[in-house]
Amino acid sequence: MFNKLVLCGASALLMLSGPAVAQNAAAPNDAQIAHIAYTAGQLDVEAGKQALAKSHNKAVRSFAETMVRDHGAVNEQALALVKKLHVIPQDNTTSEALTKQAGEKARELGKLSGDAFDRAYIQNEVAFHRTVNGALSGTLIPGAHNAELKSLLETGLTLFQEHQKHAEQLEKNLR
Amino acid sequence: MTVRRFLPVRSLSLAVAAAVLALPPASPAAAAPRVHTIVIDKMKFGPVPAGIRSGDTVIWVNRDFLKHTATARDKSFNLVLPPRTSGKTVIRHSGTIAFYCIYHPGMTGSLSVAK
Numbered sequence: 001m002f003n004k005l006v007l008c009g010a011s012a013l014l015m016l017s018g019p020a021v022a023q024n025a026a027a028p029n030d031a032q033i034a035h036i037a038y039t040a041g042q043l044d045v046e047a048g049k050q051a052l053a054k055s056h057n058k059a060v061r062s063f064a065e066t067m068v069r070d071h072g073a074v075n076e077q078a079l080a081l082v083k084k085l086h087v088i089p090q091d092n093t094t095s096e097a098l099t100k101q102a103g104e105k106a107r108e109l110g111k112l113s114g115d116a117f118d119r120a121y122i123q124n125e126v127a128f129h130r131t132v133n134g135a136l137s138g139t140l141i142p143g144a145h146n147a148e149l150k151s152l153l154e155t156g157l158t159l160f161q162e163h164q165k166h167a168e169q170l171e172k173n174l175r
Numbered sequence: 176m177t178v179r180r181f182l183p184v185r186s187l188s189l190a191v192a193a194a195v196l197a198l199p200p201a202s203p204a205a206a207a208p209r210v211h212t213i214v215i216d217k218m219k220f221g222p223v224p225a226g227i228r229s230g231d232t233v234i235w236v237n238r239d240f241l242k243h244t245a246t247a248r249d250k251s252f253n254l255v256l257p258p259r260t261s262g263k264t265v266i267r268h269s270g271t272i273a274f275y276c277i278y279h280p281g282m283t284g285s286l287s288v289a290k
Contacts, residue, residue: 158218
């Protein structure tokens with residue numbers, strides 16, 4: 001169930017944040033937006049867990065712990081909304097593409113170690129948060145109708161912007 | 176006999192009077208420690224109350240569903256604040272005390288503490 005939820009939300013995120021946005025005629029409804037919020041968090045939780053399994057850098061590990069904790073906390077909120085909104089996960093080809101892409105990134109990172117892993121992980125975190133924040137501010141928040149959902153997304157955006165800045169600072173420090 | 180009994184008392188009175196006279200002029204009463212509150216909400220430290228003095232207590236209220244800290248850059252306090260909890264710290268020295276959240280370094284603020 002969760003996997004399907006992740007797949008569905010991730011696909012929407014890709015469509016909303018990438019070049020496919022112009023081809024995506026249908027704007028997401030609140031239930032889909034809640035899925036997307038959940039998915040974005042879940043993907044970063046997985047990335048954080050990979051970093052915790054591989055990195056020995058204190059600052060990188062601390063950042064990864066924060067990602068796992070924060071995105072996990074946001075997901076609890078998003079999941080409650082998903083339940084409240086009676087969302088039915090819907091798998092699709094774009095979600096499969098994102099899953100494939102995420103899998104490739106995880107395998108790529110899995111081959112690295114030490115400083116090379118730390119740099120690649122943090123670089124990916126900068127890019128990931130930049131993408132998510134672009135989708136949140138450009139499409140998801142303006143498109144949300146439910147006040148609770150909009151509030152959660154706004155809090156999420158503030159949080160993810162902080163994550164992005166944190167990652168960007170780490171990226172500089174790791175050079 | 177009676178006189179002898181009163182003599183020590185009289186001496187004591189004189190001694191007390193001398194001690195009182197020897198005291199410096201009375202100073203204004205020191206302000207009693209006060210309690211201030213700073214609220215964390217939506218990834219931000221709320222307004223910092225004015226008039227904080229050394230010895231006062233600051234209560235930190237975390238309204239977020241996220242874990243935060245209230246951490247002094249001079250290491251004078253470091254409070255971990257789980258989601259939707261509060262904690263307190265006694266401010267032990269005067270001056271400007273910058274603080275931040277360890278987990279979210281962009282969350283910052285500063286206390287202006289008088290003596």
